[in-house]
Amino acid sequence: MGSASVDLKTVKLIHGGDLSSASREFGIPKEKWIDLSTGISPWSWPVPSVPEIIWQSLPDSGDGLGQVAADYYGCDTSSLLPVSGSQDGLQVIPSLLEQGKVAMPVRGYEEHRRAWENAGHEIAPYRSVEQLQQLVSTGQVAHAVVINPNNPTGEVIDRQLLMSLQQQLQKNGGWLLIDEAFMDARPENSLATECPTPGLIVLRSIGKFFGLAGLRLGFVLAPHVLLQKLEEQLPPWNVSHPARWIGKQALADDAWNRAQRQRLHSVSEQWHQQLAARFSSLQFIASSLFISGIGDAGLCEEIYRELGQRGVLARVFDEIEGQRMVRFGLPTEEKLPKVLKVLDQVAEEQLCTVG
Numbered sequence: 001m002g003s004a005s006v007d008l009k010t011v012k013l014i015h016g017g018d019l020s021s022a023s024r025e026f027g028i029p030k031e032k033w034i035d036l037s038t039g040i041s042p043w044s045w046p047v048p049s050v051p052e053i054i055w056q057s058l059p060d061s062g063d064g065l066g067q068v069a070a071d072y073y074g075c076d077t078s079s080l081l082p083v084s085g086s087q088d089g090l091q092v093i094p095s096l097l098e099q100g101k102v103a104m105p106v107r108g109y110e111e112h113r114r115a116w117e118n119a120g121h122e123i124a125p126y127r128s129v130e131q132l133q134q135l136v137s138t139g140q141v142a143h144a145v146v147i148n149p150n151n152p153t154g155e156v157i158d159r160q161l162l163m164s165l166q167q168q169l170q171k172n173g174g175w176l177l178i179d180e181a182f183m184d185a186r187p188e189n190s191l192a193t194e195c196p197t198p199g200l201i202v203l204r205s206i207g208k209f210f211g212l213a214g215l216r217l218g219f220v221l222a223p224h225v226l227l228q229k230l231e232e233q234l235p236p237w238n239v240s241h242p243a244r245w246i247g248k249q250a251l252a253d254d255a256w257n258r259a260q261r262q263r264l265h266s267v268s269e270q271w272h273q274q275l276a277a278r279f280s281s282l283q284f285i286a287s288s289l290f291i292s293g294i295g296d297a298g299l300c301e302e303i304y305r306e307l308g309q310r311g312v313l314a315r316v317f318d319e320i321e322g323q324r325m326v327r328f329g330l331p332t333e334e335k336l337p338k339v340l341k342v343l344d345q346v347a348e349e350q351l352c353t354v355g
């Protein structure tokens with residue numbers, strides 16, 4: 001996340017997965033990297049071969065995707081709109097809402113902050129759930145953005161509490177936007193089932209849990225009137241027919257989805273332990289698709305560099321109040337031995353420096 005003085009309207013935001021930049025930075029060819037810099041599942045839903053007719057067709061809103069997605073999210077079909085990635089929705093939504101102050105996590109997916117600022121809203125940053133509650137209950141903000149679980153901090157806010165915040169905001173005509181791009185492994189925490197509720201917007205992504213970030217498919221769940229306004233702002237054929245065809249099958253594949261949830265729970269738990277055992281001076285927080293460690297800014301930067309020099313790409317986040325965060329995506333079984341070897345070398349290097 002950028003520091004408060006940076007003008008996000010003009011700066012190109014940095015995201016994980018940029019192997020071309022990493023290659024330039026560390027002088028390692030793209031194909032040699034082990035990329036742990038994103039929260040995208042390294043196990044993708046197995047896409048079947050796409051029939052020619054699907055490639056030839058323009059998107060058809062009557063193809064059944066809406067019903068399958070509504071079943072998966074547990075909401076009504078009329079309260080759901082497919083978009084080309086949740087990014088597509090989050091970028092436009094702030095311009096559809098009345099301008100005001102919006103509560104925003106101080107560390108989080110930066111595209112939210114940029115979108116709200118670009119739409120003329122004023123940002124009220126919060127560092128903790130208590131601060132968020134305070135901003136809402138005292139009427140200091142008109143709207144609130146919650147990333148649940150948050151990327152990169154991994155923090156999760158309880159759904160009961162979120163519903164209470166939503167009701168308080170809605171009383172004054174405000175909105176609660178919950179970004180659930182990383183929610184699929186813990187659907188019990190989702191507020192998708194509450195949609196449509198006046199004043200509530202939920203964003204979902206097919207990119208992360210399904211490992212299909214390149215497909216560019218996501219959903220906005222909100223009251224129908226807002227979805228109509230959103231659709232008017234988006235180009236026609238915004239989501240391609242092949243993306244709809246693939247997304248529909250992935251969402252309907254209960255057996256794969258169950259197995260993926262279990263795999264993510266067990267791999268992320270192990271990965272958390274493996275990282276915490278090696279970098280004890282960082283404080284780790286686990287989430288199903290990434291593990292993030294917070295600590296001294298210099299130390300985080302050094303860990304990121306040491307790993308990078310050895311061909312393992314993590315993601316380091318900007319300094320906030322003297323601390324940085326390093327985020328580690330999940331390694332596959334095949335890559336794990338090499339990754340652990342590199343982690344051991346870097347951890348040893350740290351001990352020598354400290355010692």
Ligand SMILES: Cc1ncc(COP(=O)(O)O)c(C=O)c1O
Binds near residue numbers: 109151
């Ligand atoms: C928290 C969060 N929300 C939304 C997005 C956008 O994802 P997509 O457009 O692929 O759904 C990202 C991408 O990294 C993210 O981290």
